[in-house]
Amino acid sequence: MLKLVERILGILSIVSLAGVIIVVTIQILSRFLPFSYIWTEELTRYLFLFAISFGTPLALIRNEFINVDLLINKMKDSVRRFYDIGIYVTILVLTVVIAKEGYKFMLLGHNQRAATLPIQMSVIHASIFLMGVFLSIFAVIKIVQLLQNKEPNLDGSEVE
8 A cells, every 4th residue: 555655745846847958948938939927937836835745745755855874874773763752753754744824824725826827725734744744654654664663675675
């Protein structure tokens, strides 16, 4: 199930970033044409938001966030495991708050429309809520893995 969610988030991230590239290309090309598209800047922002919202949980579950490991690598494995659990608990607390507030923000956009696109703003605001939900779920998974003393490798297999 986790692999399926990861695959779906990966595909959505790629589609969102590809959309950003396509829309920006249209925006650039329209500068040299006798007509322009006013919706390109707004759509680029929204696609970028969704790319971040889908990609951030993937970075968390795959251990792809940037970290300074100079001191961490010198820790004993048991100490490092508790350190990592503390980090993921902190992430969990913050992302639960993000999901809760993102849900409220999503409800605010229910009666609003985008300025140049026929999109309800609640759809755009949902990106924050979705990011918070997936980050929370993946933080819980990482905490459980650490408590079970399972640490995932880069290829997705687990080392005990």
